[in-house]
Amino acid sequence: MNESLHPLTPHHLPLFITAPGDIDILMVVMGIVLLMAVLFVGNIYLQLHSLPERMAHKSKKLQFEIVAVLCLLALFTHNHLFWIAGLLLALIDLPDFIAPLRSIAASVQKIAGIPPDADPTEPPETTDAATPVSDKTADGEAKEQGHA
Template structure:
């Protein structure tokens, strides 16, 4: 059985129905929008993921490395606890939590 659609029937079809043998423009538009949305969400995800690294920039080398490693672990494991730990470590300087080295430096200068 060979079914064919007359020109009158094609004129009454809605705009999203494509004639046989023609390119489906709606599918192309939806595909392009989907790719754009996925790329924008990916860019947003990586921007948010880099917040701890930006916060730790300019601090001590050990603190920057620790924040970077925690950020990388959270990126690959999709575990938010590592990312939150990286934010907390980046927010508070390590020398304020562990002031032992500065106390040793002060005692050495007083002895000399």
Template sequence: MDASIPDEALARLPFWVTPPGETDGFLITVGILLVLILLGFGALYFTIQAIPDRMAAGAHKVQMQLVGVLGLISLFTLNNAFWIAAILIAAVPLHEIFPLQRESETPDA
């Protein structure tokens, strides 16, 4: 019994079928594409994750630290509530809502 494939059958095979003993170019292409897509989505995820920190840049130190801690908690726990809280805290200037008065600024009674 002859186990070889006739030339007419080989001509009708799809392009992704690799003959025995040759390098599978389609598999390599798909593997490289998969790695690039995963790296792209990871970069996009970390860019979106850094939005609250960028919004809070230039704010008071306490506000920046609070936004940074909430961002890290949301990153490690994958809980979106912390990220939304960080966005809200970064968007609203806390020193206007909770004014910090020093002892020298308090009126004498």
């Protein structure tokens, strides 16, 4: 098959013009560039969208779950007010209202003569009834208590 040029075609064609049936290299390169650009911009968008959540997680805020839910709502509803609310919650440190209330409750129980409730933030004390308690006597011998 003779691929001669049309007589009116200039003899110095640019490189991106291909013959019929050949692979268009410029289109392939631009397709790859477009795919990489879409992935890059999408990654930046998702990183920016999760910014409040990462800020709240890094500073170990109490309202981390609320910020995470607001970021997800903003992502799926495209409502920017949720993202702004999440960002503000991530930046603001909420005061601790529970610790003073626990202290007040423990003081009132102490005044009333009621033994205070166990603190839920501390691990429970374990008592092992199977192990005998031993005392040292004056001569160094161990004497078991609780067993007759």
